[in-house]
Amino acid sequence: MPLVRISHSQGRSQADRDALSQAVHQALVSAFAVPQDDYFQILTEHLPNQGLRFPKNFLGIEHGEEMIFVQITAAEGRSSEQKKSLFQGIVDRLNISLGLRKEDIFINLIETKRENWSFGRGEMPFA
Template sequence: MPLVHISLRSGKSDVYRQAIFDGVYHAMRDALDAPEDNQFMVITEHTSANFRFGASYLNIARSEDLVFIQITLNNTRSSEQKKALFRRIVELLGESPQIRPEDVFINLVEVEKENWSLGNGVAQYA
């Protein structure tokens, strides 16, 4: 049950943003076997004054097209699944909307299953 928060600089087209949604969703389906239609995702756009990053941290040359992707998910995935997810997201976003691998920053936040309520005040996974 991933919940995805995506942050990027403002000014990208609807098509560009939808391609990011699609790429991340398909990567989660491929690498994590996320359920079909499990598309709880939000994109937040920021002005340059409100979007800061290390342009060369760890010797990775990032550009103004940097995208932050934070995925909150159950703590049930193996390290290999997580690495496969990272690779697949970068691959799919490279295809469309053609984001450079250096500009894809991914962070996973793992939580216990009982920390989710998907509606009706019920902890569906507890």
């Protein structure tokens, strides 16, 4: 039941946006055993050099001109190994499908209690 936000620079083709979306989702399916139909995403385009800010170098990682930001809000309870698998799965898939540099993929995971989710009608299926 993750909610995924993917932010990228404007100008990507529909095929690229679809590949971004699918790469992150398939990594979630693989690493977190998310059901295939548990697919809630928000993709946001930003004007080049205006909406996304990042340093050229941070923690010894040299960033290129274009970063992809992936923020995932998910229920708590995954192990560190599952999280590592997710992060590596995302960067590997994006590198292979879009040729993105692994250094240019920023990932943030936010964990919440299962009771904090409603998928419609105001219902709380996990409360």
